[in-house]
Amino acid sequence: MARDNGVSMAVVRRLPKYYRYLSELLEHDVRRISSKELSRLTSFTASQIRQDLNNFGGFGQQGYGYNVEDLKTEIGKILGLQVEHKVIVIGAGNMGHAITNFRGFENSGFRVVALFDKSTEMVGTFIRGIEVLSIDTLEEYINEHRVDIGAICTPREGTQEIADKLISCNIKGIWNFAPVDLDVPEDIVIENVHLNESLFTLSYLIHEKKKAQRKGNK
C-alpha cells in the first residue's frame, strides 16, 4: 500500500527497526556504519537499506557510509520521536498493566499520563504511581489535558464506543489491543496489536512446517 507521501507501509515498518539497531550500535560506541554492515545486522539487503533511506533524503555519504548518531537522530525525527507523546491507557487489566510498565516506552518519549477502567475495584488503585480513573471521566480528562495517543486495552465489548469517545475528544492516534477492527474516520491513525491473530499465525506456520516434514519423510 503506497501512502500519501509515496512511502509504502513496508518501508514505514522497517524504520523502527533501523532506529532500534542504530540505538544498539550507539550503545556499543559504534559511530559509523556502511550500508553493507547495516545489511548484515538487519538482514535487509544493502540496496534495500539505501532505497529505504533515500525516501527521506539519503543521509549516507559515498565511501564513508552512515554516521550512526546522525542517522538515528534523523530517523527519530521521521518517526516523530523528538516530541513527547502523552498516552492514556483505557483498561487497567493485564495488558493495560503491561503497557503502563512497558520498558523503553518512556526512553522514547512516550509517557502514560492516565489510566481508565470501568471496574469500581480498579478505580483508585495505582499502577506505577498513576491512579486508575473511572472510565466515566474519560472525556472530561481529555478535554482538560493534552493527550496524543489512546491505548485501548479493554476486552472486545464496548471497544468501538471507547474509540468513538477518543475521536470525539480529538485524539488522533489509537493503539488498539482489543480483538476488534475499529471503524474510524480517515484522519485517525490506528495501529492494531492483535495478539490472538499473531498466535494463530504462529500456529498455522508450525502446523504447515509439520505437514511439510511429514511429506519429506515419506
Add this chain to the structure above:
Amino acid sequence: MARDNGVSMAVVRRLPKYYRYLSELLEHDVRRISSKELSRLTSFTASQIRQDLNNFGGFGQQGYGYNVEDLKTEIGKILGLQVEHKVIVIGAGNMGHAITNFRGFENSGFRVVALFDKSTEMVGTFIRGIEVLSIDTLEEYINEHRVDIGAICTPREGTQEIADKLISCNIKGIWNFAPVDLDVPEDIVIENVHLNESLFTLSYLIHEKKKAQRKGNK
C-alpha cells in the same frame, strides 16, 4: 513473500481475521453468510475473500454462500487449532503476566503449562495457579514435558541464548516479545510482537498526518 505451499503471508495473516469474524457470527447465531456480507464485515473485497479461501479448497457454494460453522471449523483446521498447543512463558514480568492471563488463549486450545524466570524473587510465585520455575530448569522441563510453543517475554539481554536453548530442546515455534530479531534455523517458526516498533509506527503515522494537515491548511 510466497511460502512453500504457494500461499502468501498476506493471505495467512488474514485467516485469523476470518476465524475471528466467523466466531462472532456464530455467537450471534448467524448460520450462513455470502462473500458479499463477509466482505462488508471484514472490509476485504468479496473477490479477495473468494480468492483467499480458494487457496485452501474454496468451501463456498454458488447461490448459498458459506456455512458459518463449517467454514470456521475448516479455517480452524488450517490454522492448526484442532490440537492443543502447550505453551511455556519465559520471563514472568509484565508481558509474561499478560500472556499467561490472556483471554481467548485457552478458548482456542493454547495452554500455558509453565513459566520461567531468572529472578529469585519471582521463582516460586504463582501466576494464575502456575508456578514460576527457575530459568535454570528450562531445558530439564522441556525434555520431560511436551512443549509446542515458547513465548519469550524477557528484556533484550540474553534473548538469543534462550531461543537457542528452546531450539536445542526441539521446540519448533517461538512467540517473541523481546525487542530482538532472533537468529534461528530454517525449520523454526518465529512470530514477533515488537511493541516498540508498533508504537513507533503509530507515532510516524500521527506525525505524517499532522504534516499533511499543516500543508492542507496553508
